[in-house]
Amino acid sequence: MVFARLAPTARSKALSLLHTVQFTHPPTCPCHAPTHPFVASAPSLLNAARSLATPIGSQKEYAFEMAASSIRFGPGTTREVGMDFANMKAKKVIVITDKTIERLAPMWTAVSALESAGVKYEVFSDVMIEPKDHSVKKAIQFGKQAKGDSYLAVGGGSVMDTAKMVNLYNNFPEADFLDFVNAPLGKGLPITKALSPLICIPTTAGTGSETTGTAIFDLANKKVKTGIAHRALKPTLGICDPLNTRSMPPAVRASSGLDVLCHALESYTAIPYSERIPCPTNPILRPAYQGANPISDVFSFKALQMTVKYLPRAVHDPEDQEAQSQMLLAATLAGIGFGNAGVHLCHGMSYPISGGNKGYKHNGYQVDHPIIPHGVSVAVTAPAVFKFTAASNPERHLAAAEVFGVDISNARAENAGELLSDALKEFLRELGDQPKGIKELGYTSSDIQGLVEGTLPQRRVLMLAPKLDEDLERQKGELIKLFEDSLEY
Structure with a gap:
C-alpha cells in the first residue's frame, strides 16, 4: 500500500533501486545473491526454500555473531x-x-x-x-x-x-x-x-x-x-x-598486558570470518572464535592502540593510575574482540610452551611452583609469528606497525612482516625483564618437535591462522620454522 502511494518518479526510482539490489549484489553472498529466496523471482521461492533445508556443510561461512558479557x-x-x-x-x-x-x-x-x-x-x-x-x-x-x-x-x-x-x-x-x-x-x-x-x-x-x-x-x-x-x-x-x-606487582602487570597485546594483534590479523570453512549446519554449531569481522576489528584495534600507549607506563610507574585504568579497559575491549574473532598462532604455540614447562619460574610471581605466565608464553613467539603472517594481509600488519610508532609512509607490502616484527622486539625490550625467546624459558632445538606436536591439536585457533598451510605435513614444517625463529632474538 505504501509503495502504491508513491509518486510516479519516486516509484520509478524505488523500482530501479530494487532491481539493482536484486541483480547486482555479489553472488557469493548467500543472503543477497539472486538465488536467495528473499531476492529470487517468485516462481523459484519454493525451490530456494527447499535448498536451504539441505545442510550447508562445506561452503564458506557467510555470517558472524557478536557475543559478550x-x-x-x-x-x-x-x-x-x-x-x-x-x-x-x-x-x-x-x-x-x-x-x-x-x-x-x-x-x-x-x-x-x-x-x-x-x-x-x-x-x-x-x-x-x-x-x-x-x-x-x-x-x-x-x-x-x-x-x-x-x-x-x-x-x-x-x-x-x-x-x-x-x-x-x-x-x-x-x-x-x-x-x-x-x-x-x-x-x-x-x-x-x-x-x-x-x-x-x-x-x-x-x-x-x-x-x-x-x-x-x-x-x-x-x-x-x-x-x-x-x-x-x-x-x-x-x-x-x-x-x-592497583595491587598488581610489576611482573604481573607486564605479563597480563602482553596477553592484551597478543589478543588484539591476533584477532585483528585472524582470517576473515567469511573465509572460515565449513559453514555450520546449525547456528548452535557456529564457533565462538569465528575470524576477524568488522565489529571485532574496532575493539581489537582500539585495544592495541591503548596497550602500546599505556602498558609501558603502567609497568614502569606503579603510581600511574590513569595507565592502570586504561589497561583494564583495554583488556576488556580486547576480550570482546578476540572473544568473537579468536586468536591464532601466538596462542596456539603458547599452550605447549607453558604446558611443557621444564622448571622455569618467572621473576616477580609469588608462587611455589614453576610458572611461565600466559602473557609471557604468547608474546615470546610474537615477533616470529607476525613476520610469518604478514604476507596474508600486509595492510593490516603495516597498520599495526604504525601503532608502535613505525613510519610506514614509504613502506612496501613485502616489508610489513619485518617492520612489525622489529617493532614488537623493541617494545618487549623496552618493557623490561622479558625472555628474548623460548631458549630463555629452558627450551632448545631438540624440544621443537615436541612443541610442534603440542601445537597441532589446537585446531580451534590454528584454523584462524592466516597463511598457515592446510596440509598437515607442510603445516608441521611451518611450525618448526616458527619455533626455530622464536628460540632467540
Whole structure:
C-alpha cells in the first residue's frame, strides 16, 4: 500500500533501486545473491526454500555473531555486587578466588558487599594460577558439595576461567570432564542450556575473561593447555573496577598486558570470518572464535592502540593510575574482540610452551611452583609469528606497525612482516625483564618437535591462522620454522 502511494518518479526510482539490489549484489553472498529466496523471482521461492533445508556443510561461512558479557566499568563498582546478586534473587553464591586475592582488598570489598545485601555465600580459594585439570576438578567438586545457585569470581584469568568451568559442570553434573573440552583433546560437545548467573570481577588487566565464553587450563597428562569455548560460558556480568588492579606487582602487570597485546594483534590479523570453512549446519554449531569481522576489528584495534600507549607506563610507574585504568579497559575491549574473532598462532604455540614447562619460574610471581605466565608464553613467539603472517594481509600488519610508532609512509607490502616484527622486539625490550625467546624459558632445538606436536591439536585457533598451510605435513614444517625463529632474538 505504501509503495502504491508513491509518486510516479519516486516509484520509478524505488523500482530501479530494487532491481539493482536484486541483480547486482555479489553472488557469493548467500543472503543477497539472486538465488536467495528473499531476492529470487517468485516462481523459484519454493525451490530456494527447499535448498536451504539441505545442510550447508562445506561452503564458506557467510555470517558472524557478536557475543559478550554485560560490562560495568568504574572505580568502586565492586561495592555493588551484593545488590546485583540480591536483584537476581540468589539464594547462595559460590565465591571463587585464589590464596593471594583472598587476603586483598578486592575480595574484602566483594564479600562485604554480599554481607551488606544479606546474600549467603561460601568461598573456594584454592584456585591454581595457570590452572591444571586436577585443580579445576577440585573446584568443581567443591561447587557440587556447596550447592550454590550463583557464582562470583574475584581474581585474574585463572580464577575467572575456573569459575566458568565450575558453573558449567555443576549445571551438567553427569558430564565427563572431557565432554565439553575442545576437540581433538576432548569431545567438544555444544552446551545445550543456559548456565547459572556468574559475575566476574577481574583483578588483573589482561585476560578479558570477564567478557568471553572461553576457559583455559592445563591438561596435565598431555602437557598442553586446552580449554572450553562456548558462548554459554560467558559471565552474566563483568565488573571492571580499576581500584582492583592497583595491587598488581610489576611482573604481573607486564605479563597480563602482553596477553592484551597478543589478543588484539591476533584477532585483528585472524582470517576473515567469511573465509572460515565449513559453514555450520546449525547456528548452535557456529564457533565462538569465528575470524576477524568488522565489529571485532574496532575493539581489537582500539585495544592495541591503548596497550602500546599505556602498558609501558603502567609497568614502569606503579603510581600511574590513569595507565592502570586504561589497561583494564583495554583488556576488556580486547576480550570482546578476540572473544568473537579468536586468536591464532601466538596462542596456539603458547599452550605447549607453558604446558611443557621444564622448571622455569618467572621473576616477580609469588608462587611455589614453576610458572611461565600466559602473557609471557604468547608474546615470546610474537615477533616470529607476525613476520610469518604478514604476507596474508600486509595492510593490516603495516597498520599495526604504525601503532608502535613505525613510519610506514614509504613502506612496501613485502616489508610489513619485518617492520612489525622489529617493532614488537623493541617494545618487549623496552618493557623490561622479558625472555628474548623460548631458549630463555629452558627450551632448545631438540624440544621443537615436541612443541610442534603440542601445537597441532589446537585446531580451534590454528584454523584462524592466516597463511598457515592446510596440509598437515607442510603445516608441521611451518611450525618448526616458527619455533626455530622464536628460540632467540
